[in-house]
Amino acid sequence: MTALLEVQDLRVTFGGTAAVRGASLAVAKGETHCLVGESGCGKSVTSLAIMGLLARGGRREASALRFAGLEIGGLNEREMSRLRGDRMAMIFQEPMTSLNPAYTVGSQMTEVLRRHRGATRAQAVDRAAELLGRVGITAPGLRLGQFPHQLSGGLRQRVMIAMALMCDPELLIADEPTTALDVTVQAQILRLLAGLQRDLGLGILLITHDLGVVARIADRVSVMYAGEVVESAPTAELFGNPRHPYTRGLLACVPVPGKVKRGDPLGSIPGVVPRIPPGFRGCAFRDRCEYAHAECSGPIPRQQAGPGHEVLCTLALAA
Ligand SMILES: Nc1ncnc2c1ncn2[C@@H]1O[C@H](COP(=O)(O)OP(=O)(O)O)[C@@H](O)[C@H]1O
Numbered sequence: 001m002t003a004l005l006e007v008q009d010l011r012v013t014f015g016g017t018a019a020v021r022g023a024s025l026a027v028a029k030g031e032t033h034c035l036v037g038e039s040g041c042g043k044s045v046t047s048l049a050i051m052g053l054l055a056r057g058g059r060r061e062a063s064a065l066r067f068a069g070l071e072i073g074g075l076n077e078r079e080m081s082r083l084r085g086d087r088m089a090m091i092f093q094e095p096m097t098s099l100n101p102a103y104t105v106g107s108q109m110t111e112v113l114r115r116h117r118g119a120t121r122a123q124a125v126d127r128a129a130e131l132l133g134r135v136g137i138t139a140p141g142l143r144l145g146q147f148p149h150q151l152s153g154g155l156r157q158r159v160m161i162a163m164a165l166m167c168d169p170e171l172l173i174a175d176e177p178t179t180a181l182d183v184t185v186q187a188q189i190l191r192l193l194a195g196l197q198r199d200l201g202l203g204i205l206l207i208t209h210d211l212g213v214v215a216r217i218a219d220r221v222s223v224m225y226a227g228e229v230v231e232s233a234p235t236a237e238l239f240g241n242p243r244h245p246y247t248r249g250l251l252a253c254v255p256v257p258g259k260v261k262r263g264d265p266l267g268s269i270p271g272v273v274p275r276i277p278p279g280f281r282g283c284a285f286r287d288r289c290e291y292a293h294a295e296c297s298g299p300i301p302r303q304q305a306g307p308g309h310e311v312l313c314t315l316a317l318a319a
């Protein structure tokens, strides 16, 4: 299976601070890959780096950054903006990040298709109305004429998803798309994403704090800690046989997929995610880890714990 998205050894720094320190991950066509980890672990920076949307001052390096077999690490901003919104799209926690308050929903949605695909106005309006319907918005004609501030948070989120889908992207990156919404709307949006993925064969990289969501919709899960992917495995394997002490901490309250309820948060582990100084060696989790020993200050091996299951730890904790 060739990966739709392939990220190898991604590093992102802001000045002297390393936000991502050698992260690798892949998303296959039609697959949902969830990225989890506490706040500040580098999940958003990873997704922004992939999309070429890092804030000013952010520097990105990677040994490979491939989308649909195409190396995109060396593309310039003009070439990237041709891909973004077209073959790869991103939705954010806060819809106003991608919606412009000064334009109607209709003009923003149609602009995407006209710019990338040279569609006529009428074609673009049809497509926008169809997608609003698809994301569960009734009276699309009315909504197309409204401004973002006239919509509720849930509607804005749906509009942003519909807008991301205008050009039929192959990859959708969603960064905590439901965190700001109430639980009922969250559930609707997630069902929607799962349905779209099934119908359109989208590859999705989903950042979420909600283990219930992960258990229900992820094919694969990667766990980030302090800028590194410390464990990655197919979903059932990760929940059933977590090997990294950090993953175990996150799953502490909810070890079994069937028993995870919607809205169950990641477990909380005493301590905080450390800032990693330049030249740091060893495991970044060692100060919070009950299994830490002398070897954790040296080079950390990436171990194979099963098929498609990798763990970055000196111990391969048994199940
Ligand atoms: N624009 C920025 N400038 C400097 N540091 C940043 C910037 N954006 C993120 N960081 C830092 O990068 C690290 C990872 O942040 P982020 O990816 O937002 O975490 P997460 O999404 O996992 O909560 C944090 O230490 C954060 O302070």
Ligand SMILES: [Mg+2]
Residues within 6 Å of the ligand: 043, 044, 045, 175
């Ligand atoms: Mg984030």
